[in-house]
Amino acid sequence: MDTRVLSILIIGIIVVVFLILFFSFVPIGLWISAAAADVKVSIFNLIGMRLRRVVPSRIIIPLIKSTKAGMNVNVNQLEAHYLAGGNVDKVVDALIGAHRANIELLFEKAAAIDLAGRDVLEAVKMSVNPKVIETPNVSAVSKDGIELLVKARVTVRANLERLVGGAGEATVLARVGEGIVTTVGSSESHKEVLENPDKISKVVLSKGLDAGTAFEILSIDIADVDVGRNIGAQLQTLQAEADKNIAQAKAEERRAMAVAQEQEMRAAVVQAEAEVPRAMAQALREGKLGIMDYYDMQNIVADTKMRNSISATGKKGMGIKNIDEDK
Template sequence: MIQTMLVIGAIDPLAIGGISILVIVMLGLVIIAIKYGSLWFEGYNCGAQIGLFELVMMGLRQVNQKSIMKAKIKAVQANLRTEKDKTPGEEIDGTFVTTQRLEAHYLAGGDVNKIIEALVASKNAGIALEFDQAAAIDLAGRDVVEAVRTSVDPKVISCPDPQRSGKEFLSAVAKDGVELKVHAQVTVRTNLEQLIGGATEETIIARVGESIISAIGSATLHSDVLQNPGMITKAVLERGLDSQTAFEIVSIDIASAIVGENIGSRLQVDQAEADTRVARAKAEQRRAEAIAVEQEQKAEVVGNQATLILAEAEVPKAMAAAFRTGNIDTKG
């Protein structure tokens, strides 16, 4: 017993501390291997080139390692350019999908899986799209995958859109006064270069609608538009309505055109009725003025008669005065 205590006491304290540290390190490595081993092994087999230390650091930075690993594996399997494709002396440009870029995009609040899906779709379609551009589109709140798909497969926008405006037709009047109600289909393709900061579908719908109304209003006869709707779409396309928008207009088609009211004839009838009412009012005014003049003349006649009666009443008085003064001689 005493010999055992002497042996233990003879052990160097530094050795004990080193052994403790080694045990802690080994225990930490075991924990790391248990927690990240399967994920690292999956990435290693797929050529993702994300080490255990990188996975640990991601965890410390509150990054979802599984999302980063799956995105990197998907990028490798799709033959996107990653760190392993870098040649000596080559700089990593926007075409590379690196672990650092994926992690930075995740920390910025982006969706790394959508970024990879968009890059894969753009590569398969032969569209130039770099990682930084796709990340900027995603962080701007746009659906980058849908943007790439629309760039490859154009979509159709209704003008007007009943769901947005509650209207099914645009109403315009040709020079002959006949109203036309039209519904247009606008085929657009996403312009990836202007997707960030570019105007949205609402602007396209508003511009196209305004131009269609203007074009119909410039037509001499409504029948010309019905016989040749292409004259309207051609005039609209020539105006460059997709400028500063997130889309490129591929085509504009008049889906339906309905003849509405004859606005010109209705306005003429309304004008004639208004002219009739004005003429009646003026005639009534003249009649009232004539009646007023007649009444004034009657009043003047009555006044003259009263003056005559007063004058006649003065005659006997004048004769009597003349008799008294002897100015009238009654002898024959």
């Protein structure tokens, strides 16, 4: 009797464990939910998902949502997108949102956008409700040299056709900034821009800045225009300073050349004076200069030195500097 009870108990435990494993592997709850929502999914298909390492709830729940929304999406499409690493739930939500807003969006396009790394649901929302992008302060200089700091608000709408491979928000902001710089730079005066800021919007908007981007620019509105530095005056000041430095450098070069030339001339004079005693000695040896002539010349030199000394002493007493002393 005890043996039979033990056998029944063991069999019961085995059955319970088997049922637990069966119901944990086979998603009966999802199959019942799908059947209640009139979604045709067989139990073997759910088991196949388990074998293919696909979480059945990630497929069945979005499939139920799409079926209730009237979308023509099948299990194979959702499972293939899941295996490719996509977000099935977001793709289905995006399809439902586009369907409700009368925006044509096929499953293949939505899946491609999702696999490209973009938020397809956010893109659909932006198609329905345009987004406002605010640029940072853009520095631009008009022809009169005055800097203007311009801030613009760009209203964009997602272009689902160009969302795959199209440029992002950074490209749109860069192009708008370039258009602002070009428009302000072509203005004769900064006052002209301050009087008609809408001129920037019209010119920039007419350039077709949304070409090749994932957005469609609806409007460009100038939010703020501030007057900055006088760039023209600063550039003129820097140019004048540079011209002054160049002129000083050239003047210093000319002075150095004059000093060098003067030194060369003095050296030539010293060299010539050094040749005088040699020439006199040669003249004495050759008899061209007599000894009395030499003494007379020495007397003249001594008399000249004495006169110069007396003259210098007299000038000092009268408060007059000698020119040779200054030199």
